[in-house]
Amino acid sequence: MKFRIVFLGFGTVAQGLARILVRKAGVLRKTYGFEFEAVAVSDTVKGSVLNNRGLDLGKILGTVEQGGTLNDYPGGVKGLSSLDTLERADATTLVEATWTNLKDGEPGLTHVKTALKLGLHVVTTNKGPIALAYHELAALAQRKRRHLRFEGTVMSGTPAISLVKEALIGSTVKSIRGILNGTTNHILTEMESGKSYADTLRTAQELGYAEADPTGDVEAWDPTAKIVILANVLMAGRIKLSEVPREGITKITQADVDAARRDGKRIKLVAKAFRENDEVKAEVVPERLPMTDILAHVSGVLNAITVSTDVQPDVTVVGPGAGGDSAGYALLSDMLAINRALGTR
Amino acid sequence: MKFRIVFLGFGTVAQGLARILVRKAGVLRKTYGFEFEAVAVSDTVKGSVLNNRGLDLGKILGTVEQGGTLNDYPGGVKGLSSLDTLERADATTLVEATWTNLKDGEPGLTHVKTALKLGLHVVTTNKGPIALAYHELAALAQRKRRHLRFEGTVMSGTPAISLVKEALIGSTVKSIRGILNGTTNHILTEMESGKSYADTLRTAQELGYAEADPTGDVEAWDPTAKIVILANVLMAGRIKLSEVPREGITKITQADVDAARRDGKRIKLVAKAFRENDEVKAEVVPERLPMTDILAHVSGVLNAITVSTDVQPDVTVVGPGAGGDSAGYALLSDMLAINRALGTR
Numbered sequence: 001m002k003f004r005i006v007f008l009g010f011g012t013v014a015q016g017l018a019r020i021l022v023r024k025a026g027v028l029r030k031t032y033g034f035e036f037e038a039v040a041v042s043d044t045v046k047g048s049v050l051n052n053r054g055l056d057l058g059k060i061l062g063t064v065e066q067g068g069t070l071n072d073y074p075g076g077v078k079g080l081s082s083l084d085t086l087e088r089a090d091a092t093t094l095v096e097a098t099w100t101n102l103k104d105g106e107p108g109l110t111h112v113k114t115a116l117k118l119g120l121h122v123v124t125t126n127k128g129p130i131a132l133a134y135h136e137l138a139a140l141a142q143r144k145r146r147h148l149r150f151e152g153t154v155m156s157g158t159p160a161i162s163l164v165k166e167a168l169i170g171s172t173v174k175s176i177r178g179i180l181n182g183t184t185n186h187i188l189t190e191m192e193s194g195k196s197y198a199d200t201l202r203t204a205q206e207l208g209y210a211e212a213d214p215t216g217d218v219e220a221w222d223p224t225a226k227i228v229i230l231a232n233v234l235m236a237g238r239i240k241l242s243e244v245p246r247e248g249i250t251k252i253t254q255a256d257v258d259a260a261r262r263d264g265k266r267i268k269l270v271a272k273a274f275r276e277n278d279e280v281k282a283e284v285v286p287e288r289l290p291m292t293d294i295l296a297h298v299s300g301v302l303n304a305i306t307v308s309t310d311v312q313p314d315v316t317v318v319g320p321g322a323g324g325d326s327a328g329y330a331l332l333s334d335m336l337a338i339n340r341a342l343g344t345r
Numbered sequence: 346m347k348f349r350i351v352f353l354g355f356g357t358v359a360q361g362l363a364r365i366l367v368r369k370a371g372v373l374r375k376t377y378g379f380e381f382e383a384v385a386v387s388d389t390v391k392g393s394v395l396n397n398r399g400l401d402l403g404k405i406l407g408t409v410e411q412g413g414t415l416n417d418y419p420g421g422v423k424g425l426s427s428l429d430t431l432e433r434a435d436a437t438t439l440v441e442a443t444w445t446n447l448k449d450g451e452p453g454l455t456h457v458k459t460a461l462k463l464g465l466h467v468v469t470t471n472k473g474p475i476a477l478a479y480h481e482l483a484a485l486a487q488r489k490r491r492h493l494r495f496e497g498t499v500m501s502g503t504p505a506i507s508l509v510k511e512a513l514i515g516s517t518v519k520s521i522r523g524i525l526n527g528t529t530n531h532i533l534t535e536m537e538s539g540k541s542y543a544d545t546l547r548t549a550q551e552l553g554y555a556e557a558d559p560t561g562d563v564e565a566w567d568p569t570a571k572i573v574i575l576a577n578v579l580m581a582g583r584i585k586l587s588e589v590p591r592e593g594i595t596k597i598t599q600a601d602v603d604a605a606r607r608d609g610k611r612i613k614l615v616a617k618a619f620r621e622n623d624e625v626k627a628e629v630v631p632e633r634l635p636m637t638d639i640l641a642h643v644s645g646v647l648n649a650i651t652v653s654t655d656v657q658p659d660v661t662v663v664g665p666g667a668g669g670d671s672a673g674y675a676l677l678s679d680m681l682a683i684n685r686a687l688g689t690r
Contacts, residue, residue: 020656028515157657159512166511167504169681170373171674294663297642311365311674312502315664318639319657329516329656336514343688 001342003036003335004091006120008082008111009098010043010070013125013152015061016328017095022058028332034339041070042085044098051076052090082107086114093338095331096124102216102225102241105132116140116148123334125152125327131225131241134232147338152330154180154226155303158319162333164234164307171309173235175274180223182301182321183210184249184269187218189299191257192266197249209301209322219248220284223271227282230305231273237280239273245283252286260288266296294318346687348381348680349436351465353427353456354443355388355415358470358497360406361673362440367403379684386415387430389443396421397435427452431459438683440676441469447561447570447586450477461485461493468679470497470672476570476586479577492683497675499525499571500648503664507678509579509652516654518580520619523650524643525568527666528555529594529614532563534644536602537611542594554646554667564593565629568616572627575650576618582625584618590628597631605633611641639663 007014021028021036028034038055042048047070049055055076063072071078080088082098094115098108105128112129115122116137124130129137130150141148154160155178164173179185183204190200201218204210216222224246231237249269260267265288273282289296294316298304303321306314320326352359366373366381373379383400387393392415394400400421408417416423425433427443439460443453450473457474460467461482469475474482475495486493499505509518524530528549535545546563549555561567569591576582594614605612610633618627634641639661643649648666651659665671 024515024656027517032515034515158660159508162512163504163508163662166682167507168678169685170369170377170379170677172372291642292644294639294642297636297639299637311369311677312671313665313669315503315662317508317660317662319660324658326657332515332656333513337511340514 001092001339003034003093003339005036005038005093005095006085006089006091007038007041007095007097008085009096010041010046010064011097013327013331014095014097015064016325017331018057018061018328020325020328020332022061028336032336032339034336039091040085040089042080042082043070047071047078048080048085049073049076049078050080050085050089082111083114086111086118091120093121093123093335096122096126097331098126100127100225102128102131102221105129109133112137112148113140116144116146119144119146121147121338122149123331123338124150125330127153127225127229131228134229135238147341149334149337150229151334152327153229155305155319155321156323157326157329157333158303158321159317160230160305161233162337163317166337168307168309168312168315171311174308174310176227176230176234176272176305176307177295178227178230178271178303178305179268179295179298180226180271180303180305180321181217181220181269182303183214183217184220184223185298185303186301188249188252188257188267188269191252191254192261196254197252218250220246220269223269224284227271227273227284231280231282235273235275235280237273237282239280239282245285247285249286263288265290268295268298270295346437346684348379348438348684350381350383350438350440351431351434351436352383352386352440352442353430354441355386355391355409356442358672358676359440359442360409361670362676363402363406363673365670365673365677367406373681377681377684379681384436385430385434387425387427388415392416392423393425393430394418394421394423395425395430395434427456428459431456431463436465438466438468438680441467441471442676443471445472445570447473447476447566450474454478457482457493458485461489461491464489464491466492466683467494468676468683469495470675472498472570472574476573479574480583492686494679494682495574496679497672498574500650500664500666501668502671502674502678503648503666504662505575505650506578507682508662511682513652513654513657513660516656519653519655521572521575521579521617521650521652522640523572523575523616523648524613524640525571525616525648525650525666526562526565526614527646527648528559528562529565529568530643530648531646533594533597533602533612533614536597536599537606541599542597563595565591565614568614569629572616572618572629576625576627580618580620580625582618582627584625584627590630592630594631608633610635613640613643615640
């Protein structure tokens with residue numbers, strides 16, 4: 001199958017994917033038999049363009065990277081809404097990379113549902129639809145015999161979901177513990193070296209690590225969404241985001257950090273999924289980790305998960321949870337996994 | 346396809362696989378459509394038994410765990426050599442778990458070659474054939490359209506090869522750095538807390554971590570074989586085991602360990618594969634790692650690799666490199682990957 005791609009959302013993440021696709025088209029064809037063509041791109045800020053005879057992805061990237069909009073791209077149908085784009089595109093695959101909304105998942109949720117109903121495979125980095133409606137979407141995908149993959153929703157291009165589903169195939173997950181938010185981990189790491197919470201947050205905002213409204217990070221909505229995804233996808237949990245015990249780092253003081261250090265420990269915001277009385281549960285709370293815990297040494301904007309299974313003791317994976325083209329790469333890894341499942345090669 | 350299995354070598358590793366297969370048969374069938382039957386088991390110490398109508402793996406395990414031999418198993422053909430077993434077995438898959446021989450790879454190398462020539466898939470934990478003859482064996486497997494997998498040769502059940510080939514699909518590996526030998530890492534960790542090299546080695550031997558002849562570990566043959574496997578398999582290297590610069594830990598003194606600690610560093614035996622002038626190279630030498638390197642915090646018998654790729658910055662995986670049924674699980678993960686590739690489900 002040739003992947004005929006609709007991009008909904010064309011910000012940093014989707015552009016990262018586009019850059020990788022353009023650069024690696026030859027090797028992807030040769031190594032994996034993976035072939036693709038972009039047929040539509042739609043973005044609330046940059047406009048939209050559709051051409052079922054194919055778009056020049058390199059040219060689109062160039063236009064956008066130079067500050068232009070999709071209206072500047074020669075030819076094609078302009079100005080369609082995201083849903084009209086989906087309806088009119090002769091596509092096999094949706095790349096959904098609009099912003100995460102943890103309240104109702106929109107507009108991503110409708111994008112994903114519509115695409116699956118239309119018979120498209122979906123790859124997404126959007127945490128909203130997956131954290132809020134995974135089981136519904138997975139059932140829809142199965143009914144339509146289409147693939148829904150979302151490696152980049154947790155730890156970006158660092159493998160978390162595929163680590164368990166593919167590399168740890170056949171194992172049953174007993175628990176997962178992780179550091180799943182780079183902003184809060186960066187703040188805690190800086191506080192270790194004596195910098196204040198407020199200063200560090202401000203610097204992180206200036207550097208673009210942290211949002212202008214940091215609530216999603218410091219009150220732990222972001223890592224909570226991620227542990228819900230891991231629990232529901234990898235442990236067959238039925239957890240609702242709103243019901244997860246959740247405590248951020250806003251109450252952590254310099255005195256707390258110093259006291260932990262004096263005890264030979266480090267405070268980390270730990271997201272956990274575990275089984276209790278045959279039920280899968282999750283929580284996100286700051287913990288004092290001993291230095292013998294590898295998670296205590298996951299510093300700065302790195303993320304990590306430790307997975308415990310029935311057949312293999314703790315396996316930990318550590319890597320960047322954001323930045324560069326990492327999330328774009330996650331989308332590529334999802335498409336290559338679909339390609340492999342379809343038996344193209 | 347039903348996996349009709351020949352076991353060559355039925356020591357700890359193969360017994361670990363057998364235990365998992367017996368315990369998880371139901372869930373493996375249900376979740377992955379994976380079905381199996383043991384048709385032959387051959388071991389230089391425990392004897393051999395073949396029955397093409399199927400063996401009761403639970404009964405074989407029970408016999409062996411109680412100190413019996415395969416001659417005590419009721420029925421079947423007894424006393425066949427490993428090669429006669431392969432010839433006469435009506436099998437689809439060889440589980441090769443005989444001892445590692447890094448000089449000429451035997452008897453594993455002949456087992457693997459013979460099985461592939463006979464049209465069997467092969468899964469193995471035996472480092473010898475893969476470290477010495479990977480490209481030849483891979484070419485043979487491809488010619489015969491059979492699968493050859495060997496996840497357990499590096500880091501046991503902790504994913505290393507499948508981490509890159511599956512979870513990091515589509516990426517090009519630039520370099521790999523790892524701690525790939527538990528015995529030497531355990532000795533170095535103990536030396537950090539002031540214990541002597543000799544005492545620690547003796548204790549490790551008593552506990553069964555280290556061999557009676559520890560040369561393979563302390564002179565770094567074992568981690569060198571593993572980095573050669575990673576370099577040749579994941580980076581398309583053409584490295585010969587005998588040509589890899591290799592230095593063990595026998596020259597590391599307590600003074601070296603203490604001096605490193607005073608500089609805020611830790612000595613680790615680091616195995617590396619990297620590209621230099623378009624050529625893939627490898628080496629294994631003790632290094633003083635700064636505490637900012639996550640590998641500095643991989644303690645005791647844990648193993649780890651850090652993989653750097655073109656699309657994703659450093660990803661590190663940490664986990665046990667031996668012990669329990671971990672290597673047995675690696676063999677299962679290989680068979681499930683073959684099952685998936687064959688499209689059974």
